[in-house]
Amino acid sequence: MRLLISFALTILATFALIACNSGDSANRVASSLTPAATPAKPKASSPSGVPADGVRRITTAELQDLISKGQAYVVDVRNEESYKQGHVRGAKLIPHTEIGGRAKELPRDKIIVTYCS
DSSP: OHHHHHHHHHHHHHHHHHHOOTTOTTOOOOSSOOTTOOOOOOSOBOTTSOBTTOOOOOOHHHHHHHHHTTOEEEEEOSOHHHHHHOOOTTOEEOOGGGTGGGGGGSOSSSEEEEEOO
16 A cells, blocks of 8 residues: 555656746746636647646646535645745645655545646
């Protein structure tokens, strides 16, 4: 069981490191979700439409639905300065460098959604 948890945390941390550039001040997060927002398109995908990194992407509308149903836990993996400038309402700040050490804070009964821009 510990091996499975460690593997899952490694995958989550890897995704955060690959997907985010926490020092990029050009990327800003709106203080709330809006249906008009469009998600970033993955750089490459397989013929089946799955991103090359294998990590599922969701739209802001899907996220709003998951949050309204209490099924999502949103984690902002940027640095504290970026988080203070604006973040998704209700998002928990866990910088990507701290995910492994703070894994016990993450719920096991919800979809964990990370974002960095």
